Amino acid sequence: MSQPEAFGRYRVIRRLGSGSFATVWLAQDDLLNYPVAIKVLAENWAHQMDIQHRFLEEARILRQTDSTWLVAVHDVDVLADGRPYMVMTYADQGSVADLIRRGPLPLDEALRLLTEIGQGITVLHNHGTIHRDIKPSNVLLQSSPVGQRVLVADLGFAKAIDEASGFTAAAGTPGYMSPEQSIPGGDLDVRSDVYSLGAVAYELITGKPPSRPPVRIPPGRIRPGLPRELDDLILSALSVDRESRPGDAKTFTDRVRAIRTAPDLTKADPWWRRYRMPWRRAAALVTAAVVGMGVLTGATGAPGVSLTTVRHTAQGIRMGVPSVWAEEFHTDLEARPAAAEAGAGPGLLVATDTEDWHSTEVPSYGVYATVVPGSRALDRVADPDPCPGTPDRREVRTDSWEGTVWDWPECNGNGSFTSAAVHQPGVPTTVYMEIRQPDYRPDLVNEIIDRTVLS
Numbered sequence: 377m378s379q380p381e382a383f384g385r386y387r388v389i390r391r392l393g394s395g396s397f398a399t400v401w402l403a404q405d406d407l408l409n410y411p412v413a414i415k416v417l418a419e420n421w422a423h424q425m426d427i428q429h430r431f432l433e434e435a436r437i438l439r440q441t442d443s444t445w446l447v448a449v450h451d452v453d454v455l456a457d458g459r460p461y462m463v464m465t466y467a468d469q470g471s472v473a474d475l476i477r478r479g480p481l482p483l484d485e486a487l488r489l490l491t492e493i494g495q496g497i498t499v500l501h502n503h504g505t506i507h508r509d510i511k512p513s514n515v516l517l518q519s520s521p522v523g524q525r526v527l528v529a530d531l532g533f534a535k536a537i538d539e540a541s542g543f544t545a546a547a548g549t550p551g552y553m554s555p556e557q558s559i560p561g562g563d564l565d566v567r568s569d570v571y572s573l574g575a576v577a578y579e580l581i582t583g584k585p586p587s588r589p590p591v592r593i594p595p596g597r598i599r600p601g602l603p604r605e606l607d608d609l610i611l612s613a614l615s616v617d618r619e620s621r622p623g624d625a626k627t628f629t630d631r632v633r634a635i636r637t638a639p640d641l642t643k644a645d646p647w648w649r650r651y652r653m654p655w656r657r658a659a660a661l662v663t664a665a666v667v668g669m670g671v672l673t674g675a676t677g678a679p680g681v682s683l684t685t686v687r688h689t690a691q692g693i694r695m696g697v698p699s700v701w702a703e704e705f706h707t708d709l710e711a712r713p714a715a716a717e718a719g720a721g722p723g724l725l726v727a728t729d730t731e732d733w734h735s736t737e738v739p740s741y742g743v744y745a746t747v748v749p750g751s752r753a754l755d756r757v758a759d760p761d762p763c764p765g766t767p768d769r770r771e772v773r774t775d776s777w778e779g780t781v782w783d784w785p786e787c788n789g790n791g792s793f794t795s796a797a798v799h800q801p802g803v804p805t806t807v808y809m810e811i812r813q814p815d816y817r818p819d820l821v822n823e824i825i826d827r828t829v830l831s
C-alpha cells in the first residue's frame with residue numbers, strides 16, 4: 377500500500393508496520409498537535425463481512441474499556457473505498473518483543489512489565505473479553521511522564537467470554553497459545569489468557585518462549601537464582617490442565633506483584649543482571665557463575681578443538697566440552713530410564729540445545745554426565761536403543777578411566793550418539809556419559825572421557 381497523505385484530519389507521517397489483516401500508520405493530529413497510530417484494514421479483507429465485523433469489534437472493546445493498560449481507540453471511520461480504520465494511541469517505544477531481543481531484563485523490570493500486562497488483561501477479563509493472542513509483539517510500550525508504560529494491543533482475536541464457551545475456531549500464536557486453543561471447537565475461558573501470560577513471563581525472564589506443552593523446564597534452570605515462587609507460578613500458568621492454572625489474570629497478577637515486592641527479591645538478581653547485555657554474553661556469565669568455567673585452548677588430543685572446562689561442584693564432576701557446544705547448560709537433568717534405574721541421579725548437561733536432549737530426533741550437540749554408584753557395565757546403565765540400529769562397541773582404557781563405549785556414528789540424521797560407562801581403576805563409582813556430535817569423531821570422545829575428573 378503506497379503512503380496516503382492523510383486519513384481525515386490526520387496527516388500521515390510514516391508506516392509503522394503491517395500485520396495479517398491491517399497496516400498501521402503514524403500520523404499527526406494537527407488540530408490537537410498530537411501523534412496517533414492509525415490502523416487500516418487491508419484491502420483484500422475490507423469486503424469480508426466477518427473480518428470487518430471483527431475489526432470494528434476490536435475498536436469497540438478498546439473504546440469501551442478505556443484503560444491505562446490497553447491501547448486506547450479515539451475514533452473509527454471508513455475510507456471512500458470502504459476500508460475501515462481506527463485511530464489509536466501511538467506507542468512510541470516499540471513492543472516488549474523488541475525489548476526482549478535486546479538482552480535480559482533486570483528481574484524487577486521484567487516483573488514490573490508482567491504486572492502491567494496482567495493488569496491490562498484483567499481489565500479485559502472484567503469487561504467479559506478473552507484476548508486470545510497475548511504475546512510480546514502485541515504488548516506495546518509508550519513513554520509517559522512517569523516512565524515507560526505498557527499498552528496491551530491487537531485484540532483482533534478477542535472474543536466475548538460467553539461466546540467462547542461454545543464452538544470456537546482455532547486461533548492464536550503457537551508458542552503462546554494454550555493447548556485448548558489449538559483444538560477447533562474447543563471451549564475457552566479466561567484461563568487460556570493465563571497460559572499466554574505464563575508464556576510471556578517465561579520469555580521476559582529467560583529470553584525465549586517456553587517449549588511446546590507440557591512445559592517441564594522451569595525458568596530458574598535457564599536463569600538460576602529466581603525465587604522459587606516465580607518458577608512455580610509460571611509453570612502452573614503453563615499447565616496443560618487449565619484447572620491447575622491460576623483462575624484468571626487478576627490472580628496471576630496479584631501473585632506476580634507479591635513476588636516483586638518480597639524483601640529479598642534483589643538478592644535473586646546478581647549484579648551483572650542489572651545491566652543490559654546480549655543474551656549470549658549473559659548466558660556465558662550464568663555458566664561461569666553456576667558451574668565455574670575456564671577455557672583450555674592449545675594442545676588437545678582432538679586437533680582443532682578448543683575445550684571449555686565445566687565444573688559442577690555439587691556433583692563433584694569436571695568435564696572438557698568443545699567450546700562451540702557450551703551454549704546452554706542444565707545442572708540437574710534426569711538420566712534416561714536405564715541409568716536412573718541403576719541409581720543415577722540427575723546429571724550435568726552442556727549442549728547446544730538442552731531442552732530436547734533426550735530426543736535424538738532433535739539436533740543437539742554436547743555432553744551429559746551423571747554418577748552411578750558401584751562399578752556398572754554399560755549394558756546395565758545405558759538405554760539399548762536411543763538410536764536405530766546396533767551400536768559399535770569398544771573398550772576404553774586410559775591412565776584414569778576404563779570402561780565401555782557404544783557409538784552410533786549416525787543417529788536419526790542428527791549426527792552421532794555415544795553412550796559410555798567408565799570408572800577409575802579400583803574405584804567403585806561409575807560415570808555414565810552421553811556425547812552427541814554433528815560429525816562423528818571417536819578421538820574427541822576419548823578426549824572428553826580422558827579429561828573428565830571426579831572429585
Ligand SMILES: Nc1ncnc2c1ncn2[C@@H]1O[C@H](COP(=O)(O)OP(=O)(O)OP(=O)(O)O)[C@@H](O)[C@H]1O
Pocket residue numbers: 392393394395396397398399400413415447464465466467468470471513514516529530532
Ligand atoms: N498503537 C500503535 N502504536 C505504535 N505501533 C503500533 C501500534 N499498533 C500497532 N503497531 C505496530 O504496527 C505493526 C502492525 O500491527 P498489527 O497489530 O496490524 O499486526 P501484528 O500484531 O504485527 O501482526 P498480526 O496481527 O498478524 O499478529 C506492528 O509492528 C505493531 O507493533
